[in-house]
Amino acid sequence: MNFDLNEEQQLLQESVQKFVQNDYDFESRRKLVSSDRGYSEAHWQTFAELGWLGVPFAEADGGFGGGPIETMLLMQEMGKALVVEPYLATVVLFGGCLRRGGSPEQRERLLGGIVAGELQGALGFTEPQSRFNLLDVATQASAANGGYVLNGLKGVVLNGANADQLIVSARTSGDTRDPEGISLFLVDANAPGVERRGYPTVDGQRAAEVRLNNVRVSNQDLVGELDGGASLLQAVIDEGILAVGAEAVGCMEKLVHTTVEYSKTRKQFDQPIGQFQALQHRMVDMFIAQEQAKSMMYLAAMRMAEAAPDAEKVVAAFKVQVGNSARLVGQEAVQLHGGMGQTDELDVGHYFKRLTVIQHQFGDVDHHLGRFGAL
Amino acid sequence: MRTDPKAPKKQQGISFLLIDMNTPGIEVRPIITLNGEHHVNDTFFTDVRVPVENLIGEENKGWTYAKVLLTHERTGIARVGQSKQQLHLLKALAGEQLQNGRPLIEDPIFKRKIDAVEIDLMALEMTDLRVLSSVATGGAPGPESSILKIRGSEVQQAISELQMEVFGYYSAPYVPETHRTDYSGDFVGPELASTTTPNYFGLRPATVYGGSNEIQKNIISKAVFGL
Structure with a gap:
């Protein structure tokens, strides 16, 4: 199997990485969260300028003709920095309904506004x-x-x-x-x-x-x-699942990394807690959960990109894996950070909270297990 | 407080002092926890003067006192009564919230999860009663009290997690003004949904405080197994 990204995909990934590294430190995010709108309109304009808001739309609609792989890459990188700008709501969900089901008049009237960063949906x-x-x-x-x-x-x-x-x-x-x-x-x-x-x-x-x-x-x-809106809605929600699932993978990567680094510096009984085998194994379990979710993310994105007949079933399976992995990684990251993990000051708890919401967003583990079995 | 820095073992040379919080040199800095609330603080002591009569018990015996207190704390943390109450609430909530037009508690998969935690709680209560009966004639609980701490905190967390699960999408809204006891306005979604996820977050420390569950396992392997 070929997991290599093409050049355009690599550029997209790098542009999000660069943005979150330079402009999205945790303290700035904290200010955005408590602001009136809850996100930065300036960042939203940056997203428009960098072309991210047009990623999933057809070139004829003013977009860049990207697909599930591009959305996955974008959301995964955004997950690493807990980006709060409403990409999911406006581009993936609202925009997804128009892209899949909108009339030419509706697409003409609204998609340009989304791509330009002038319309929130x-x-x-x-x-x-x-x-x-x-x-x-x-x-x-x-x-x-x-x-x-x-x-x-x-x-x-x-x-x-x-x-x-x-x-x-x-x-x-x-x-x-x-x-x-x-x-x-x-x-x-x-x-x-x-x-x-x-x-x-x-x-x-x-x-x-x-x-x-x-x-x-x-x-x-x-x-x-x-x-006949149900099948359109389901298709858009499945794209939402891929988006939040990829975001969750980004959150997990950040949490596993942060936890391992913390275990190297925090000392107990005169040695770094990362030296204790009991904790090493737990961090390995977190890493495995992250990797399993990532594998399912690639599978879901590829099946969706091919419009494969089993795409829906694979998406349900992906959401089950994400739910289980997000729960384990989030809870364990907080626990292994001990008292510090319980504070609002540290970013760890905030990743845990986002993962907690993603666990049930668009259906929890039980819901998608049932769906998987029924499809 | 460390009163004998030269003591040969770290456990020695610790004493308990009673300190008036208005004494000059004490600085309290609030810590906001995951659930957005303020219950804990950092407390800094700089050249704080404490009169000798405020020494509790004997000098340098602090660790001995602390160990006894901690075994009681571990027993108390089991919170069997509170978990029973919360389990009762969980069943009531699952009886009210709907899935496909029927109460969620009628979903056999969800019902089994409630039943499983109820059985955990039954076992915990009996273990608790065994520990209590062994100390009924006086003395402190033995290392078995660590079982109560571990399972008690885990059961509390499991129940709060299921309560959150009951509400689905309505576990997400965070409207702190609705948490106040004197709040009389409209709620976002079901009334009890508003505090459920903050409770879940607020119970994450239960496996850390009172000696983390990892430390409790060390205690059992050392004191019970002799490893």
């Missing part, structure tokens, strides 16, 4: 009762005068409060958990009837509760097929 696909089931949609879209009226609540919408445009899943027919009858709609985040409550999440990112009260949208705001 969010995807509302979960609800209070839905847990990880994408089909569990109670939000209603009723046909009315050449358009639809939306009513419902989308919960924990990533980047929901900062977004200019939203895409939400809603029922145009069928019962709450029917596979048919889900449609995706573009909604102006400032349209009458859209009520947003933004808040931070435990990993230093931002999300919002988005209530839709008689929100009017036109027929042109439908993204993808009427009643």
Whole structure:
């Protein structure tokens, strides 16, 4: 198997590495996390200038024609520095829906704005009762005068409060958990009837509760097929899984490295704790977990890039591996740092928190084990 | 405090002192922990004067006292009662939160995870009662108390992790104002979800404080096995 990156991919990887090394130290990130928007608009412009915001979009849409491998590389490097800019929400999720299901008019109108760093987006696909089931949609879209009226609540919408445009899943027919009858709609985040409550999440990112009260949208705001939104949504969420999974691999690489280095300097009983075999073995287990997740990351990215028939099943397997690895590496990194690992001051706890969120984001281990078995 | 720096062993030459925190030379620097809260501090002593009558017990016997205190601490850290209460809460939460329109607790996979931790807790309680019964006539708990520390902290962490798992996406929002007991506004998602993940983070130190679980294993292998 050939795991070599081509020249463009190497350049992309190096450009993210360079950015996080020069401009994303932990103290600067801490300031961004507590700022009003929760991320840096200047960094976002840098992302646009470096071409990252156009990575997954077709050249005809103003993008760079990249695919799963490119998204993987970008997110893995961002994971190493716990980047909080909403790349996942705007480019992967919101942009992914438009790329896969958007009409030429929608792509023309919106993708340019994403690529230029002028438009923030969010995807509302979960609800209070839905847990990880994408089909569990109670939000209603009723046909009315050449358009639809939306009513419902989308919960924990990533980047929901900062977004200019939203895409939400809603029922145009069928019962709450029917596979048919889900449609995706573009909604102006400032349209009458859209009520947003933004808040931070435990990993230093931002999300919002988005209530839709008689929100009017036109027929042109439908993204993808009427009643056929479920498969589009699933495909985009699978891309989200690859993205956060790669981010998790980056977080794990950073944590394993940091923990091993700490064990060389922290002394107990007059010797570095890294000299104790009991701890050496535990750090080796962390390393193995990281490497297994990385292997599955490559497999998932390659299968998705080939649009292989088993891509969906491999993605489910990847999310299971990421969930298990992220849990072990995060918990052990904190434990092996002892008292210091429990502090907000040290970055270790912050990586642990991001890994904790990724464990359940887009479905936890049990959910994807079930999906793997069923596919 | 080290009162005899020349003592032949590190365990010797330590004493306990009672110190008024308003004494000049004491500096307290807050430490914010993973869950965003302030419970612990760094405390710095610079030329702090303490009267002789504030010595606790005998001079240079601090380690002997500390060992006894620590065995009690280890027993206390088992927190069997608290874990029972939290297990009860876990079942209630899993009975309320939905998955495919049914309470999550009806999912046999999730139910088994709850059952498994309940059995761990039953075993812990009996081990705790054995330790308590052996000291009922006086004396300090033996090295078995380290079992209580290890398993007790692990059970607490496991229950808090399952509580977090119950809430799925709603384990992520972090809205500290909703944690206040006098908060009367709307919650983001289910009310109890707001503190669940901070609790999970807040319990990570349980396997570190009171002598880390790794140290407890050293104690058992040394004191029980003689290794």
